[in-house]
Amino acid sequence: MFRRLSLFLAVTGLLLGVAGTASADLGHPADPDVVVASATGERSTWFPTVERLRDGTLLVVYYDATSHTGPDGRLSMTRSRDGGRTWSTPTVIVDTALDDRDPSLVQLADGTLLMNWFQTDWSTTPLPTPGGVWTARSTDAGRTWSAPVRARSSVYGNGDWTIPPVGYATPWVATSAKIVELGDHTLLLPLYGNTPDDATPSITVLRSRDGGRSWPTRLEVPVAVHPAGNGFNEPALALLGDGTVQLAIRTNTVGYWTSSRDGGRTWAPATTNGEYWEHASDLLPIREGGRRLLLQTWGDKSNAFGPGRPTVGRVVTPDGVRHEPRLIYTRGQHDESYPSSVQVGAGLFFTVYYDAARKIIAGTYSRLRDYLQP
Numbered sequence: 001m002f003r004r005l006s007l008f009l010a011v012t013g014l015l016l017g018v019a020g021t022a023s024a025d026l027g028h029p030a031d032p033d034v035v036v037a038s039a040t041g042e043r044s045t046w047f048p049t050v051e052r053l054r055d056g057t058l059l060v061v062y063y064d065a066t067s068h069t070g071p072d073g074r075l076s077m078t079r080s081r082d083g084g085r086t087w088s089t090p091t092v093i094v095d096t097a098l099d100d101r102d103p104s105l106v107q108l109a110d111g112t113l114l115m116n117w118f119q120t121d122w123s124t125t126p127l128p129t130p131g132g133v134w135t136a137r138s139t140d141a142g143r144t145w146s147a148p149v150r151a152r153s154s155v156y157g158n159g160d161w162t163i164p165p166v167g168y169a170t171p172w173v174a175t176s177a178k179i180v181e182l183g184d185h186t187l188l189l190p191l192y193g194n195t196p197d198d199a200t201p202s203i204t205v206l207r208s209r210d211g212g213r214s215w216p217t218r219l220e221v222p223v224a225v226h227p228a229g230n231g232f233n234e235p236a237l238a239l240l241g242d243g244t245v246q247l248a249i250r251t252n253t254v255g256y257w258t259s260s261r262d263g264g265r266t267w268a269p270a271t272t273n274g275e276y277w278e279h280a281s282d283l284l285p286i287r288e289g290g291r292r293l294l295l296q297t298w299g300d301k302s303n304a305f306g307p308g309r310p311t312v313g314r315v316v317t318p319d320g321v322r323h324e325p326r327l328i329y330t331r332g333q334h335d336e337s338y339p340s341s342v343q344v345g346a347g348l349f350f351t352v353y354y355d356a357a358r359k360i361i362a363g364t365y366s367r368l369r370d371y372l373q374p
Contacts, residue, residue, distance in 0.1 A: 029310075029327050032362030036087050036352055037078050039359035042066050048352045048361045049178065051105045051113075052342040058084050059142055060352055061103040061115060062361055064092065068335060071122040073099040075115075077142055084350045084363055093145055098122075098131045102176040105142075109181060113138040114212045116151070116189060118174040130172035133191060135179075135212050151175075154217035155204050156193035171196050176280060176338075177236040179212065183243065187212050188264045190223075190235040190247070201231040203249065205264050224249060224258050224270040232256065232270070238283035240318065241292035248281035248296065255281065255298070276325065277301040279309060284341045284349070288368055292318055295371070297328065297351055299337025308332040311339045311353045311364075315371040323371055328364050333357045 119131025156173035255278025310330035
């Protein structure tokens with residue numbers, strides 16, 4: 001089982017990513033260690049992403065709306081200066097006329113914050129119209145943001161084509177995971193969506209060579225075509241220590257994986273071991289004692305950890321060995337999870353997720369040893 005941090009012992013606890021001095025058994029995964037943000041009035045909280053800045057500050061961006069999907073979605077942010085123990089009053093950072101949703105956030109090598117999300121126009125009938133994928137930049141640790149920049153897709157059509165009245169508006173394009181910065185400062189932005197000829201989602205990656213100021217469509221690369229009848233959704237990227245780019249994929253059943261060894265220009269065939277239904281994975285590269293590992297967290301729908309969509313995590317080694325997953329949080333609800341993790345100390349991680357029933361974004365601490373135990 002996990003070892004749980006005692007978060008409120010004294011000032012010797014978790015400070016700016018330094019591990020606390022005491023721990024106890026995590027006997028109740030229905031109880032988070034920290035509440036990061038809560039509903040305010042009629043508005044609630046979904047789809048968080050956490051990023052640790054170089055000065056130790058933690059930022060969480062999330063979808064702030066009255067429902068899981070709807071016309072009034074906006075993006076809000078909260079910050080912590082004590083390793084995640086306490087959080088600031090949230091502030092709204094993006095609120096356009098459309099539904100702004102599924103934000104992700106990364107700090108680039110030059111210190112710039114880059115956020116990506118997608119939009120939906122719910123005012124059209126008989127179906128909503130896709131509003132495209134967008135990015136915004138901050139050079140002052142998220143206090144102010146640039147005007148949004150459209151990241152257009154030549155494959156999925158940006159929502160600019162006529163929408164046929166079949167299912168959800170199609171073609172469409174979306175994003176739900178962090179941008180990845182390569183060693184040469186090229187940026188990769190994972191997309192998923194439908195084409196005019198195929199209503200089942202597939203995956204591409206956009207590329208930027210100017211720090212995310214532009215995303216030329218000529219540099220877009222198809223990554224993975226879905227198996228028959230099984231859509232590829234919500235891809236998550238991670239840059240491993242040897243330069244490999246790893247990609248995890250949500251499907252209608254089990255999780256799939258693929259990788260690139262040439263900076264995202266070409267990709268291996270997507271494969272699965274058929275173990276778990278890995279819904280909206282997050283991939284965190286970690287390095288401990290000379291070992292280069294990957295912490296994967298996701299919301300699981302396989303019922304292997306109980307009903308609903310429990311938040312679980314596991315360590316993956318460079319040679320593909322997947323340690324047994326550990327349960328992080330569950331209330332047995334279907335509208336919860338979408339985890340995101342950061343490393344806040346030596347062998348210490350902080351994972352955030354949402355729980356729509358409790359109307360919160362919450363966080364749980366875990367240690368590397370928790371995932372490596374038999």
